[in-house]
Amino acid sequence: MIPVIYKKAGFLDTLEYVLGKESTVIIDTNMTGKTPAEFNRQFLTTKYIHKAVKRRCAHLIIAIAHREGYHEHLSDSQYNYVAREYLTDMGYLPKEQTNLPPSQYVVVRHHDRDHEHLHIIASRIRLDGSLVDDSYDYFNCQVSTRRIAAELGLEVTPTTSEAITSRLKQEYGIIAPISPNRSKSIRQINSKHKNPTSKEIIRxxxxxxxxxxxxxxxxxxxxxxxxxxxxxxxxxxxxxxxxxxxxxxxxxxxxxxxxxxxxxxxxxxxxxxxxxxxxxxxxxxxxxxxxxRDNITLPEVTSDLENQLSAENKFWAESILPTIGKIWDLANQTGKIKLMDGGIKLLKGKNYKITIKGEELTISSLQDDREIASYNLEKNTVLAANPIDEDKQYWGKLTHKQSTFTQNKDIEFLS
Incomplete structure (x- = not known):
């Protein structure tokens, strides 16, 4: 199996392209309808839960082997299995041990290039407003498709790196060759830099x-x-x-x-x-x-425990972002956002304040003016997260209540 991943802002063009083929067969979906317009209306419902996300549409393609003298074939039920396993591995569907809700998705089989392949159109925004983490999707998708291929008795295609091959062998006992002609990764293709960054070179x-x-x-x-x-x-x-x-x-x-x-x-x-x-x-x-290093200060290399705490705080900060968006939208509608000097937008609650300057959003405690989290809104990333237990309890309670927020009811933060 060969996976390809694209991410786009809108769904409609992709839906029209995928569903417009004569050979289209809808294999699986957790939505209703059959037409691009019907699916698009449902995808748009999650758009407004997480407005900061620019590339909301994930277009995932999986192709099975097709070459002279060798052709693979799967039934519709097998393709259904492939799609669900792949979506689970990539975070669009929840694993058994998690309580995360799913993302909306449509799975379509094509024969338009003389060989079978799947198109999966999925929302990167889950139904609760949380975002599917795509930090290592190029790595994870290769592991996932080769695991599924081995399970179904299909050809295990070459990987692009030793790291992927090593993980397949250690976790699943799968032997996968490394391609001698490594193509650019999706990350490299989408990179704005003509030359690789120092981070890419080090890696x-x-x-x-x-x-x-x-x-x-x-x-x-x-x-x-x-x-x-x-x-x-x-x-x-x-x-x-x-x-x-x-x-x-x-x-x-x-x-x-x-x-x-x-x-x-x-x-x-x-x-x-x-x-x-x-x-x-x-x-x-x-x-x-x-x-x-000359006179440049090196960042401290933290211990594994500190790394885990940092990752935990980052996850916490990401989990409350949909709630912050709801609070800000309601405050904007009710005229509670103040414009301060320097173009800073300020919203004060009972215990915390939210400020936006340019593309940076910051949450701070009013008691001690302590910054607990900051975000880059343009890139939709966490810049810093330093909450204490009291912060987590307060924002956890707000997040838990977010499903009850309405246009006519004040959020606790604003009351």
Whole structure:
């Protein structure tokens, strides 16, 4: 199976294209209707829950093998299974152990290119307003389709990286070859940069450096050969992780790519550390990295526990964003938003205030003027999240009540 992912602002054009083919068969959907207009009206209902999202439409394509002398075929029920497994793996449908609601979706089978393939049109906004995380969709979609292919006895097509192949082998016992002709990833295709960023370069060089489960010393030496400095974070004799430096850009390992955090480099890629063996290289690497950074302050490489707390706070901040949008919309309708000096828009509640300056939204506590979360509205990303338990309880209560918000009823924040 070969997956392709597109993301667009609107649904109608994609629906008309996919459903307009003569060979179209709707395999599965959790919506009603049959026409592009009917589906589009239902997709638009989630648009207003999460207005900040620009690319709401996910157009997912899955093709099975078709070449001279080799053709694969699946029944409609098998395609239904493929679609649901894939949507679950990618976060559009909930896994059994989660309580997340689903996204709206339509699954269509085509024969328009002399071979069978699926088109899946799904909303990136779930029915509760939460957003499907697509941070690693290019990685995850390759793992998902190859897992499903192996399960159904189909050809397991080559992957684009050693990391994907390693995960397939370790988690599912699936042997997948690596393509000798690697195409650009969706992230690279959509990148605004003509040249790869330092983050992309570091990630690709780490991928090459870990391919044969090396020692920490060999890992560091390989990166240094590619002009990447490595700053180790130590606690006594314990190695906690690395910060990587390329062209004066400094990035912690878990920020380069979550599967390349220090724990995963050991557990999934077999990187080995021995203090007596590696200490000399670690000390040399630290000296080189410090000399390389000039006067720019390096970000602290946090421990795994701190990383987990940071991820937890980020998830919390993302989960309350739909509620913030509802509060702001109602306040705007009732004239409670004040325009301050410098173009700052201010909304005060009983315990917190919300401000918007340019594309940045910030929530702060009125008691101690403490910032608890900030967002980039244009990119729909969390910039910072530092809540205490009291903040989580208050905003959790508001989020729980969001389904009862109406145009004629004040939200607790505003009362």
């Amino acid at each position: 690709s060089k780490i991928e090459e450096a870990i391919k044969d489960s090396p020692t920490v010393s060999t890992f560091i030496q390989r990166l240094e050969e590619n002009n990447i400095r490595v700053l180790p974070k130590m606690r006594g004799l314990e190695l906690l992780g690395f910060t990587y430096i390329h062209n004066n850009i400094k990035i912690a390992g878990y920020q380069v790519y979550k599967p390349y955090s220090w724990n995963k480099l050991q557990s999934e890629y077999g990187l080995t550390y021995d203090y007596k063996r590696d200490i000399a290289v670690l000390e040399q690497a630290k000296t080189k990295a410090i000399n390389c």
